[in-house]
Amino acid sequence: xxxxxxxxxxxxxxxxxFETARMALxxxxxxxxxxxxxxxxxxxxxxxxxxEQAARIFQAILDAAPEFAEGHFQLARIHALAGALDKAxxxxxxxxxxxxxxxxxxxxxxxxxxxxxxxxxxxGAVRAFAHKHARGIDRNAPDERLVTDFVDEYLTLVxxxxxxxxxxxWPLHAVIDEVIAEWRDQGGRPDASAAQRLQQVLEFHPAxxxxxxxxxxxxxxxxxxxQAYALCEQGERLHTMDWPLWMVFGALxxxxxxxxxxxxxxxxxxxxxxxxxxxxxxxxxxxxARALIAWHRDALxxxxxxxxxxxxxxxxxxxxxxxxxxxxxxxSAFQPREALRDIVAGIAMTSAWxxxxxxxxxxxxxxxxxxxxxxxxxxxxxxxxxxxxxxIIFRLPAAEFFPYLSSGYAVWLFIAATLTExxxxxxxxxxxxxxxxxxxxxxxxxxxxxxxNVIVFVxxxxxxxxxxxxxxxxxxxATLLVVPGILLLIANSLWAACxxxxxxxxxxxxxxxxxxxxxxxxxVTPVIWKADMLRERAHLADLxxxxxxxxxxxxxxxxxxxxxxxxxTALALCIAGWIVTILVYARARRRVIxxx
Amino acid sequence: MARIHLDNVWLNYPVYxxxxxxxxxxxxxxxxxxxxxxxxxxxLEIQALRGITLDLRDGDRLGLVGPNGSxxxxxxxxxxxxxxxxxxxxAREGRAETLFDLSLLDMDATGYENIQLLIALxxxxxxxxxxxxxxxxxxxxxxxxxxxxxxxxxxxxxARLGFSVATAIEPEIFLVDEVLGAGDQYxxxxxxxxxxxxxxxxxxLVLASHSMDMVRQFCNRCAIMRRGRILxxxxxxxxxxxxxx
Numbered sequence: 001x002x003x004x005x006x007x008x009x010x011x012x013x014x015x016x017x018f019e020t021a022r023m024a025l026x027x028x029x030x031x032x033x034x035x036x037x038x039x040x041x042x043x044x045x046x047x048x049x050x051x052e053q054a055a056r057i058f059q060a061i062l063d064a065a066p067e068f069a070e071g072h073f074q075l076a077r078i079h080a081l082a083g084a085l086d087k088a089x090x091x092x093x094x095x096x097x098x099x100x101x102x103x104x105x106x107x108x109x110x111x112x113x114x115x116x117x118x119x120x121x122x123x124g125a126v127r128a129f130a131h132k133h134a135r136g137i138d139r140n141a142p143d144e145r146l147v148t149d150f151v152d153e154y155l156t157l158v159x160x161x162x163x164x165x166x167x168x169x170w171p172l173h174a175v176i177d178e179v180i181a182e183w184r185d186q187g188g189r190p191d192a193s194a195a196q197r198l199q200q201v202l203e204f205h206p207a208x209x210x211x212x213x214x215x216x217x218x219x220x221x222x223x224x225x226x227q228a229y230a231l232c233e234q235g236e237r238l239h240t241m242d243w244p245l246w247m248v249f250g251a252l253x254x255x256x257x258x259x260x261x262x263x264x265x266x267x268x269x270x271x272x273x274x275x276x277x278x279x280x281x282x283x284x285x286x287x288x289a290r291a292l293i294a295w296h297r298d299a300l301x302x303x304x305x306x307x308x309x310x311x312x313x314x315x316x317x318x319x320x321x322x323x324x325x326x327x328x329x330x331x332s333a334f335q336p337r338e339a340l341r342d343i344v345a346g347i348a349m350t351s352a353w354x355x356x357x358x359x360x361x362x363x364x365x366x367x368x369x370x371x372x373x374x375x376x377x378x379x380x381x382x383x384x385x386x387x388x389x390x391x392i393i394f395r396l397p398a399a400e401f402f403p404y405l406s407s408g409y410a411v412w413l414f415i416a417a418t419l420t421e422x423x424x425x426x427x428x429x430x431x432x433x434x435x436x437x438x439x440x441x442x443x444x445x446x447x448x449x450x451x452x453n454v455i456v457f458v459x460x461x462x463x464x465x466x467x468x469x470x471x472x473x474x475x476x477x478a479t480l481l482v483v484p485g486i487l488l489l490i491a492n493s494l495w496a497a498c499x500x501x502x503x504x505x506x507x508x509x510x511x512x513x514x515x516x517x518x519x520x521x522x523x524v525t526p527v528i529w530k531a532d533m534l535r536e537r538a539h540l541a542d543l544x545x546x547x548x549x550x551x552x553x554x555x556x557x558x559x560x561x562x563x564x565x566x567x568x569t570a571l572a573l574c575i576a577g578w579i580v581t582i583l584v585y586a587r588a589r590r591r592v593i594x595x596x
Numbered sequence: 597m598a599r600i601h602l603d604n605v606w607l608n609y610p611v612y613x614x615x616x617x618x619x620x621x622x623x624x625x626x627x628x629x630x631x632x633x634x635x636x637x638x639x640l641e642i643q644a645l646r647g648i649t650l651d652l653r654d655g656d657r658l659g660l661v662g663p664n665g666s667x668x669x670x671x672x673x674x675x676x677x678x679x680x681x682x683x684x685x686x687a688r689e690g691r692a693e694t695l696f697d698l699s700l701l702d703m704d705a706t707g708y709e710n711i712q713l714l715i716a717l718x719x720x721x722x723x724x725x726x727x728x729x730x731x732x733x734x735x736x737x738x739x740x741x742x743x744x745x746x747x748x749x750x751x752x753x754x755a756r757l758g759f760s761v762a763t764a765i766e767p768e769i770f771l772v773d774e775v776l777g778a779g780d781q782y783x784x785x786x787x788x789x790x791x792x793x794x795x796x797x798x799x800x801l802v803l804a805s806h807s808m809d810m811v812r813q814f815c816n817r818c819a820i821m822r823r824g825r826i827l828x829x830x831x832x833x834x835x836x837x838x839x840x841x
Contacts, residue, residue, distance in 0.1 A: 271823060280606065280646060280647075351716045351720065351721060351725075352716055352718075352719055355712070355717070356716075356717075359709070359713055363702060363704055363705065366705075429699075430700075430702070433699035433700045434717065436673075436678065436696065436697070437678075437694055437696050437697065437699070437700050438678075438694060438700075438717060439678055439692065440717065590680045593679060593680075594609060594612075594679075595612065
C-alpha cells in the first residue's frame with residue numbers, strides 16, 4: 001500500500017522519475033527494468049535519503065508487479081540495513097521462494113530467519129540449496145551452525161561489512177567495538193561471546209586486519225599466548241599483515257626470547273608505517289635491540305582499549321637513543337692491493353680493450369667510405385690552412401712551421417681527447433653496459449679509451465709524416481727519442497683518464513668543466529706558436545705542464561732532443577699522478593658501479 | 597666444482613640525485629663550513645638486500661620469484677660479483693656468466709661483429725675466437741641475419757644471440773635475468789636443453805623470472821623474494837604451491 005505523501009514525494013521529484021513511477025503503478029511492467037535501474041542508482045548513492053527514495057520506488061514496483069523477485073529482495077535489503085528486520089523478513093522470504101536458485105536471495109532470507117531464531121526453517125532452505133548446488137556446504141552440521149557458517153561465508157554478497165551476531169545484523173566495526181567493551185567490562189574472558197563470534201567471522205574474512213589485530217592483542221594482554229601466536233602466524237601465511245599486527249607478532253617473539261625474529265617483525269612494521277623506528281636487526285647492538293623491543297612493547301601498551309583506537313593516529317612513546325654498531329664484517333673501503341691487481345689484470349686483457357677500442361673507431365665511421373681517414377682529412381685541411389696563414393704572420397718558413405704545427409697539434413688532440421673523454425671513461429654507454437653485465441677488471445675501460453685515442457693519434461700523425469716527406473725533415477739520433485716520449489705520454493694519459501673517469505662518474509659537472517678549461521689551455525700552450533716567441537718571458541711557457549708533454553713527442557719528431565726540464569716534468573707528473581690515482585682507485589673502484 | 601655461499605648479505609644502494617652528484621654542492625658545503633652539509637644527507641640509501649643467506653652447490657638450479665623491486669636483479673648482480681655487499685660474506689667458486697640485459701650489444705654492428713666483440717670481452721685469444729664464433733653462430737640459428745646490423749633484430753632474435761654467446765664458453769655458474777622470455781617456444785626448448793646439459797655437468801643456474809612456468813621448466817629450487825628478503829626457499833614444487841596459495 002502506498003501513502004499519499006509518498007506519491008506526492010515522487011511527483012515533486014523529476015518528471016522522469018514521476019513518469020516511471022506512474023507507469024509502474026499502472027502495471028506497465030515492461031518498463032520495470034528502467035524503474036529498477038533508477039532505484040539502484042539511488043541505492044548506490046549510499047545515503048539514507050537515497051535509500052528512502054529507492055524504497056518508495058521498489059514499493060511502487062512491487063505494487064504494480066508483485067511477481068518481481070528482485071524487488072522483494074532489494075526492498076528487504078534496504079529494510080535490513082535500516083534495522084527494520086521485521087519488515088525485511090517476509091520480503092526476503094518472498095524473494096527466496098520465488099527464485100530458490102539465487103544465492104543472494106537465499107543468504108538474505110536465511111540471515112533474516114536467523115535473526116528470529118528460526119534455525120530449522122533456515123537450515124532446511126540451505127540444505128535444499130546445497131543438495132542442488134553442492135557448494136561445499138556441510139549438510140550434516142547442526143541447524144544453528146549450518147546457518148551461521150552459511151551466513152558468515154556469504155553475507156558479504158548482499159550486505160558488505162556486516163555480520164550476524166546475537167540475533168542482529170551488525171556492521172563489522174560494531175562487532176569489534178562490542179568485543180572491546182566486553183573485554184574491558186569482563187576482564188577478558190576468552191569464552192566471551194563477542195570475541196568468539198569475531199573469531200568465527202574472521203575465518204571467513206581473513207584479510208580483516210583490524211579484527212585480527214584486536215583478537216591477537218587481547219589474547220596477548222590476557223596471556224593466551226598460543227592463541228595470539230596462531231592469529232599472527234595465520235596472518236603471515238595469508239599475507240594479510242598490517243603493521244600493528246607485525247608489532248604484536250614481534251612482541252610475542254620477544255616475550256619468547258626469540259630476539260632476532262622479534263626485531264625482524266618490528267622491521268616489517270616499520271617498512272609499512274614510516275613513523276615507526278626502522279632499524280635493520282644486524283645494525284643493532286644488544287642494548288639497542290633491548291631498547292627497541294621495550295619501545296614496541298610500550299607503544300602497544302599505550303594503545304587504549306577503546307572503539308576506533310586502531311584507526312586513530314597512535315601515540316608513540318619517546319624513542320630512546322639507539323646506538324648502532326658498525327656492520328661487523330663490512331669490507332674495508334680502502335683496498336690498494338685489489339686496485340693494483342685490477343689495473344694489472346685490466347692491462348693484461350688486451351683482446352677485450354683492443355676489440356672495444358677498434359670498434360669505437362669503426363663505429364664512428366660505420367657506413368662511410370673514408371672511415372677514420374675522415375678525421376685525417378678534416379684535420380689535415382685545417383692544418384694546411386693554419387700553416388699557410390701563421391707561417392706568414394710569424395714569418396717562419398712553411399717547411400719548418402708545418403711539421404712543428406702538425407706534430408704538436410696531433411699530440412694536443414690526443415691529450416685533449418683523453419681528458420675530455422676520460423671524464424666519461426666509466427659512464428659512457430658501452431662502459432656502463434659492460435660494468436652492469438660482466439665482472440671484468442674495471443681498468444679495461446681506461447685502456448679502451450686510451451687505446452682508441454692512440455689509434456686516432458697514429459692517424460693524425462700521418463699528416464705530419466706527409467708534411468715531413470714533402471718538406472724533408474732532419475732525421476738524427478734524437479729522433480729515436482720519440483719512442484720513450486710517446487710511452488711516457490701514454491703512461492701519463494692512463495692515470496689521467498682513470499682519475500678523471502672516477503671523478504667524472506661521481507661528479508657529473510666535471511666533463512663540461514674540463515671541456516671549457518681545455519679550450520683556454522689550447523691558446524696558452526705552444527702548439528700554434530713557439531715558446532721562444534715569448535722572447536724574454538719564454539720561461540712562462542715552462543710553467544705549463546702541457547708544454548712539456550707535447551715537447552717530449554714533438555721535439556724528437558723535429559729531429560731535436562727535448563730539454564731535460566721536459567723529461568723531468570713529464571716523469572714527475574707520471575709518478576705523482578699514478579700514486580694519487582692508485583690511492584683514489586683503491587677507494588673508489590668498488591663504488592663506481594653505484595655512481596653509474 | 598661450483599659453489600655460491602651467501603651469509604647474511606646486506607646491500608645498501610646509494611641513489612645519487614642531481615644535487616648530491618654535483619661538484620658545486622660539495623664546494624658549497626666546504627665553503628659554508630658544513631652548514632650546507634645536508635647535501636650529504638640527501639644521498640638516499642635503499643636497502644636492496646636485507647640479510648640474504650643462500651647456499652648453492654653443483655646441480656642447483658634456483659629460480660628467483662618476486663614482484664618488481666623485490667631484489668631479484670640486485671641479488672643476481674651480487675652473485676655475478678658486480679655489486680659488492682655492504683655487509684655479510686659472499687663467496688663464489690667457479691666462473692660466472694651472466695645474461696642480464698642486452699645493452700652490451702652494439703646495435704649498429706652486425707651479428708657476427710657482436711659475437712666477436714662479446715667473445716673478445718671474455719678474454720679469449722684470436723684462434724679460439726674463430727672457432728667459438730662459428731659455434732655461436734650455429735647454435736643461434738640466426739644464419740644470414742648475422743650479416744645484418746643488430747638493430748634490425750627482433751627482441752626474440754636478440755635474446756637468441758645473447759643466450760648463445762653467454763653459454764658458448766661453458767659457464768660453471770649461469771645467472772639469467774628475465775631476458776629469455778623473449779625467445780620463441782622452439783628456442784626456449786633448445787635453451788632448456790642446453791641448461792639441462794649444463795646442470796647435468798654439475799653447474800649452477802640462477803634464474804630471475806616473473807613467469808612461474810619458466811621457473812618450473814628450468815629450476816629445481818625456488819626462492820620467493822620480497823622487499824630484499826628471501827621469504828621462502830626450497831624445492832620448486834613445495835615453494836610454488838605454498839606461494840600461489
